[in-house]
Amino acid sequence: MDSIAKPLRALAEDAAWFAREKSLRLLHVVTTTDLRASVLEVVMGQEFHADNVSPFFLLEDAYGEEGRGWDLRAHRVREQHAARREALAKEGMALPALPAPRPERGDGLTAFAVLLGQVLDARCAPLEGALVVLAPTRMAAAREWQRELRVLLEAPKLAAVRWVVVELDTSSSGPLMDWLGARGLCVTCRVDDAALQAELARMVERAGSTSATAPGPAQTGAAWPRGVTPPARKGMPTPAPGALDEALRGAGVAPAIAGAPGRQIRQKVLLAAQALRQKKVDAIRLQREARDLCLESGLPREALLMELILASYLTHFGQPAKALEHYEDAYARAEREGLPQLAAQAQLGMGALYHLERKPELAAAAYVRGAECSRSAGEPLLAMEGYRLAGQAWADLGKGALATQAWRSALAVAEASSAQEVKASSVAETARALAALCRRHGLSAQAQSLEEQSLRLEEQGVLSAPGREVSR
Incomplete structure (x- = not known):
């Protein structure tokens, strides 16, 4: 879609200029959550620009009131330098290793600056300088952030380091x-909402006017010559009548999804989503019609998904009582149908709704039920998030024992999960919250252990032995 591609193309031009113009010290990019991943791809892709000879380092650690994250960033610089050494060694190039970590005088920012100086020294031809991309996933303490960035930019020993900062929204x-x-370049990378809505409207119109025999892309609204069907691929003959339905059933997919009901449902969902973005209450009616079509077509799982989306739309339009009814209906049906993952989503949605309604006890109870359903469904990420939110709700009520129980449950799920799942979760924040609770009750040793554990959870996705003892 050109409305999405256009701001990214503009960013690519500015980022390429930054890679070429060495007098620029800082490229500052403001973007949105939906474009963040693409923005980082565009920025990091400049490492392969023909005029670039600097190694790139991508650092996405949060910058918060409770911690600035410079120690974590230093750890990631070391990881990326080691990976680059290994890759260059395969090409017959010897990139020197960084000196072993050692305690530095001063704070984490000082240690980070010292490490960057070591990166500048540990180079081999044709590499020169370094480019650091700071893209914090969460930003707080804006004045302190400005101050520390200026310290890094002013450091004489880091004159060969150039910087890219990617921030969200503002x-x-x-x-x-x-x-x-003139040494800085500012770029804003956002989608023009009006252009996006116009493109979506055209796609929905095209999807609604296509025939049942049209190719898949045409049925989803992609541009396609009218009346043109692509020829069958070599070695892949057109399936016999009924064969497609049989294949879908074998894969656990209801044939109605690929037939006329599926096309009608997709169109209703697209129209509802478009109406929501335009803040039109028609979104509720269209989403309800999509749910009803699923029910009429014998699609219970899809009907539940439509019900959950309908509840979220009702919440968006300020109808919490009706939204709660739909969440409760979805939860009851998910339990009957044996769909614990959807039951979990219904409970987590109820928890969020109770939170917005300032009913923390009901929110905490719903979050716990959602977490338990998630564990039954084998969804550790949802389980960890549910327990974390429940603990926070109870902590806000001053119920430390219940908060501790919920947060320990989150850590127990993390202990039984893969490192990749743990890194993708918020369980490190859970460990920090539990540490703060321990400090308030004078349990300094336990708090220190949990704070160290939170760093390991972020860096390695694993719990340490001391952390496991504390979390029981």
Whole structure:
């Protein structure tokens, strides 16, 4: 879609200019959550620009009130340097290793700056300098962020380091960019909502006017010559009548999804989503019709998904009582149908709704039920999130024992999960919250252990032995 591609193309041009123009010290990009991953791809892709000879380092650690994250960033710099050494060694190039970590005088920022100086020294031809991409997933303490970035930019020993900062929604580095003047480049990468809506409207219109025999892309609204069907691929003959339905059943998919009901459902869902973005209450009617079509077509799982989306739309349009009814109906049906993952989503949705309604006890209970359903469904990420939210709700009520129980349950799920799942979760924040609770009750040793454990959870996705003892 051109409305999405256009801002990314503009960013690619500016990022390429930054890679080429060495007098620029900082590229500052403000983007949105939906474009963040693509923005980082575009920025990191400049490492392979023909005029670039600097190694890139991508650092996405959060910058918060409770911790600035410079120690974590230093750890990731070491990891990426080691990976680059290994890759270059396969090409016959010897990139020197970094000195072993050692305690540095001063704070984490000082240690990080010292490490970057070591990166500049550990080089081999044709590499020169370094480019650090700071893209914090969460931003707080904006003034301190500006101050620390300026310290890094002013450090004489880091003059060969260039920087890219990627922030979400709003800029927290305005004064810094004013100070840099011509040495800084600001870019805003956002989708033009009006253009996006126009493109979506055209897609929905095209999808609604296609025939049942049209190719798949045409049925989803993609541009396609009218009346043109692509020829069968060599070695892949057109399936006999009924064979497709049989194949779908064998894969656990209801044939109605690929037939006329599926096309009608898709169109209703697209129209409802478009109406929601345009803040039109028609979104509720269209989403309800999509749910009813699923029920009429014998699609219970899909009907449940439509019910959950309908509840979220009702919440969006300020109808919490009706939304709660739909969440409760979805939960009851999911239990009857033996679909614990959807039951979990219904309970987590109820928890969020109770939270918005300032009913923390009901929110905590719903979050716990959602977490338990998630464990039954084999969904550790949802389980960890549910227990974390329940613990936070109880902590806000001053019920430390219940908060501790919920947070320990989250850590227990993390202990039984893969490192990849743990890294993708918020369980490190859970460990920090439990540590803060321990400190308030004078349990300094346990708090220290949990804080160290939270760092290991973020870096390695594993619990340490001391952490396991504390979390029981």
